[in-house]
Amino acid sequence: MSSISKNNNNSSVIMEGKNLNKWYKGIHALKNVSFELGEKEVVGLVGDNGAGKSTLIKILSGAHRQDEGQIFFQGNEVSLSSPRDSMNLGIETIYQYTALVPQMSIARNIFIGREPVLFRLGPIAYIDYKKMGIEALEALRNVGFELRSPDTPIDELSGGERQGVTIARAMYFKTKVMILDEPTNHLSIKETNKVLGWVEDLKHQGITAIFITHNLHHVYPIADKLIVLSRGEKIADIKKEDTSIEELTNLIV
Amino acid sequence: MSGEYTNSLKANRYIQKGLFDRFRASPAGNVILVFLLVLLTCSIVSLIYPDNFRFLSKPNLIILQRAIPTLGIMSIGVGILMITGEFDLSVGAVFGLSAYIMAMVYSAGMPILVGVIAALLVGIIFGLINGWITTSFGIPSFITTLGTLFIIRSGGRLVSDNVPIIFQVPDWFKTLMTGRMLGYIQMQFVWFIIIAIIAWIILNRHTIGNHFISVGGNQMSSTQVGINVKKTKILAFVLCSICAVIAGIMSVIRVGVVNTDAKPLMELECVAACVMGGVALTGGRGSIVGVAVGAIMFHLVKDIIILGKLPAYYLELFIGLVIVFGVTLNQIAKKKY
Numbered sequence: 001m002s003s004i005s006k007n008n009n010n011s012s013v014i015m016e017g018k019n020l021n022k023w024y025k026g027i028h029a030l031k032n033v034s035f036e037l038g039e040k041e042v043v044g045l046v047g048d049n050g051a052g053k054s055t056l057i058k059i060l061s062g063a064h065r066q067d068e069g070q071i072f073f074q075g076n077e078v079s080l081s082s083p084r085d086s087m088n089l090g091i092e093t094i095y096q097y098t099a100l101v102p103q104m105s106i107a108r109n110i111f112i113g114r115e116p117v118l119f120r121l122g123p124i125a126y127i128d129y130k131k132m133g134i135e136a137l138e139a140l141r142n143v144g145f146e147l148r149s150p151d152t153p154i155d156e157l158s159g160g161e162r163q164g165v166t167i168a169r170a171m172y173f174k175t176k177v178m179i180l181d182e183p184t185n186h187l188s189i190k191e192t193n194k195v196l197g198w199v200e201d202l203k204h205q206g207i208t209a210i211f212i213t214h215n216l217h218h219v220y221p222i223a224d225k226l227i228v229l230s231r232g233e234k235i236a237d238i239k240k241e242d243t244s245i246e247e248l249t250n251l252i253v
Numbered sequence: 254m255s256g257e258y259t260n261s262l263k264a265n266r267y268i269q270k271g272l273f274d275r276f277r278a279s280p281a282g283n284v285i286l287v288f289l290l291v292l293l294t295c296s297i298v299s300l301i302y303p304d305n306f307r308f309l310s311k312p313n314l315i316i317l318q319r320a321i322p323t324l325g326i327m328s329i330g331v332g333i334l335m336i337t338g339e340f341d342l343s344v345g346a347v348f349g350l351s352a353y354i355m356a357m358v359y360s361a362g363m364p365i366l367v368g369v370i371a372a373l374l375v376g377i378i379f380g381l382i383n384g385w386i387t388t389s390f391g392i393p394s395f396i397t398t399l400g401t402l403f404i405i406r407s408g409g410r411l412v413s414d415n416v417p418i419i420f421q422v423p424d425w426f427k428t429l430m431t432g433r434m435l436g437y438i439q440m441q442f443v444w445f446i447i448i449a450i451i452a453w454i455i456l457n458r459h460t461i462g463n464h465f466i467s468v469g470g471n472q473m474s475s476t477q478v479g480i481n482v483k484k485t486k487i488l489a490f491v492l493c494s495i496c497a498v499i500a501g502i503m504s505v506i507r508v509g510v511v512n513t514d515a516k517p518l519m520e521l522e523c524v525a526a527c528v529m530g531g532v533a534l535t536g537g538r539g540s541i542v543g544v545a546v547g548a549i550m551f552h553l554v555k556d557i558i559i560l561g562k563l564p565a566y567y568l569e570l571f572i573g574l575v576i577v578f579g580v581t582l583n584q585i586a587k588k589k590y
Contacts, residue, residue: 063477084479095477101470103537104463112467113478115460125460 012039013075014208015060015091015177020069022055029055030066031232037177037210040203044219045212047229048252053212056229057179060210061093062086090176094166094183100154107136107150110169139172140165143198160191167198171205178202179210184218196222216252220245228252281531281543288546291553306560315439317556319431322445323504325548327519328526329452330496332544335527336456337489338469338536339394343383344497345519346405349512351375352501353409356418356511365426372498379405380494384487394490402520409513417512431507441503445545448499453541455492465489470537525572526551528580550575 015037022030030052037043047053058064060071062080070077073089080086086093100109111132118128136150143164154162163183170178180199184192200222202209211219219226226243228236228251236243236251299308307313327344334341351372359368383401387394432440456462464485467475476482505511530547532539551572558567 061477082479083477087479093477095474099474099477101467101474101537103470103533104466108463108466112463112475113480115463117460126454127458127460127463129458 013037014039014073016072017056017060018070018072020056020059020066020071022059022064022067024055029232030059032069033229033232033234034069035227035234035237037208038225039208040206041224042199042203042209042211042219042222044216044223044226045210045229046214046216046219046226046248046252048214050231051229052232053229054181055232057093057181057210057212060086060091060177061179062091063093087173090174091179092170092173092175092177093179093181094163094170095181099166100162102155103153105151105153106140106157106165107132109154109165110136110139110150110172114173135172139168142171143168143201158191159187160194163187163191163195164198167195167202171202171207175207177208177210179212181212182214183211184213184215192218216245216248220248281540281546284530284543284546284550288550288553291550291557295553295557308556308560311437313556313560314437315433317552318439318442319507320555321549321552322439322441323500324519324522324526324551325445325545326448326500326503327497328523328530328544328548329449329541330493331520331523332527332530332532332539332541333452333456333465333496334489334493335524335532335534336469336536336539337465337486338472339387339486339489340398340524341383341394341490341493342398342520343379343401343405344493344523345516346402346409347376347379347494347497348501348504348519349514349516350405350409350412350501351498352505352511353413353418353513355502356420356505357412359422360418360420365422369502372502373495376494376498377491380491381487383494384490387490388483388486406514413513415512415514417510419510421509422506427506430503441507444499444503448496449541449545456541461485461488466537468536522551522572525576528576534580 013036017033017035020030020033021028033052033056045053045056055064059066060080062083062085065081071080072078073091078085078089080089080091083093101112104112115125116128116131116135118126118131120126133150140150154165157165167178183195183199187195196218199209199211203224211223213219220240223240225239226236226248227234228238228248230252236248295306295308299306299310303309327348331341331344354375355365355368355372357368358371359365379401383394383398386392387397428440430440430444434440434443454462456465464475464480467478468480468482468485472482475485504516526547527539527544528534528547529550530539530543530545532544532547554571555568557563558565558571
């Protein structure tokens with residue numbers, strides 16, 4: 001009885017995958033993977049190179065389509081055939097290096113593809129530049145960038161700050177599920193901690209985060225649940241309190 | 254909120270960096286600085302030696318205003334495309350062919366506006382072809398448009414049979430496009446400024462401009478935020494061709510003679526003007542002001558060489574040096590600031 005009630009507490013599932021399969025030119029990259037993501041949960045998706053992590057997130061972000069299997073979002077089956085589809089549902093993916101345009105300002109980056117428009121006249125859509133600046137500043141404040149001007153080009157920012165901008169963007173657009181692809185790769189220890197702090201904060205903002213990494217030590221402190229992939233198969237899906245770093249390390253290796 | 258925003262902007266701009274450093278770090282910073290210096294020097298020299306260096310004389314100012322817009326308008330199109338991350342080497346050929354088509358349609362007894370529309374259609378079609386081939390088959394646009402450059406040039410010869418058309422457009426149209434205002438201002442130059450302003454608005458205040466820069470800067474991330482990269486690039490190709498058509502029309506109606514193989518190497522002059530203006534060859538970086546100033550610089554130097562009675566090949570030497578050193582300087586500026 002106690003175990004059932006415990007389950008109920010965490011059972012508000014926001015996203016679910018059932019028997020997902022993907023082949024690339026004959027290679028079985030994802031083998032019958034099923035998973036559930038709870039609301040306001042930080043899920044660590046770990047595995048060695050080639051384990052199928054990227055394939056899985058590409059499917060969830062709409063970049064690729066699964067060959068078999070179903071995806072449910074808030075209880076309804078969904079078809080994700082483009083990144084737009086995922087974004088419209090509130091699934092935002094932050095890729096390691098490719099999420100921002102280095103030459104553009106912070107404000108422009110936050111609003112690429114979703115620019116606030118002052119007026120629209122047929123094909124003419126005039127950007128509300130001032131609103132873009134103000135809103136960008138607000139979005140940055142949410143992740144604690146008080147002193148950064150929204151006009152700063154991205155290539156003047158450090159790696160950690162860039163992650164901050166992408167996280168600010170996702171928060172601003174009321175993301176429900178945020179997929180972070182190796183967000184702490186190549187960051188200094190100080191910046192890694194900063195990024196980890198932001199990811200933890202997502203939970204308090206009601207956002208579910210999938211944290212992809214091959215560094216277990218980064219995700220373990222902040223994760224609620226860990227999913228381990230190996231050679232395209234899910235080999236573990238376990239709550240943090242039921243496992244330990246040693247146990248997981250042995251699984252991955 | 255708004256006041257706060259402005260304050261934070263000010264705080265940042267002025268505390269982090271001096272205004273001058275920021276200006277120099279901007280894509281067009283260096284070229285504008287050099288341009289102002291050259292302009293100032295020329296004006297002073299011309300004031301001191303009005304008989305030997307007629308830079309500020311009325312005929313010279315008129316010549317400059319007639320020469321700059323052709324290259325300037327084309328370069329703006331090429332610049333937008335380069336910012337989007339692609340090249341168009343076929344602009345010179347589109348420039349010649351579209352002007353010829355306009356003259357042909359007009360000479361056949363149609364109203365001049367029908368001729369203009371026909372010329373624009375030709376440009377749009379070639380823009381679509383360039384963009385479609387490049388984006389659909391993943392061919393570098395350098396190659397695609399190198400091919401269409403030859404195809405359009407030879408197609409032009411086929412259409413024209415190498416016989417120039419001599420024609421006289423209606424006065425109102427001639428005055429509108431190439432007339433003179435207030436004694437000193439050429440309409441070509443006015444159109445150049447108008448087109449530059451429109452281009453600036455498209456690039457900086459229109460959603461599509463945001464997409465141009467983002468596609469040129471990082472194609473992957475643009476796809477990920479849901480931008481249709483293919484559509485965006487094709488649109489940039491079309492805009493580029495339209496600019497070439499406008500330049501083509503403008504350059505022939507004053508003289509009233511058109512041949513399809515006019516101005517070889519025009520396409521490379523455009524790339525040169527863009528590079529001088531701080532447009533990155535890799536896309537994503539550049540400004541309309543820079544491109545416009547780059548095109549003006551090109552003719553300014555040409556003018557100085559003519560006025561100073563120097564050999565004509567000095568121009569090519571200068572352009573070559575500017576491209577090599579200009580790009581180097583921009584690269585240094587980018588690292589330093």
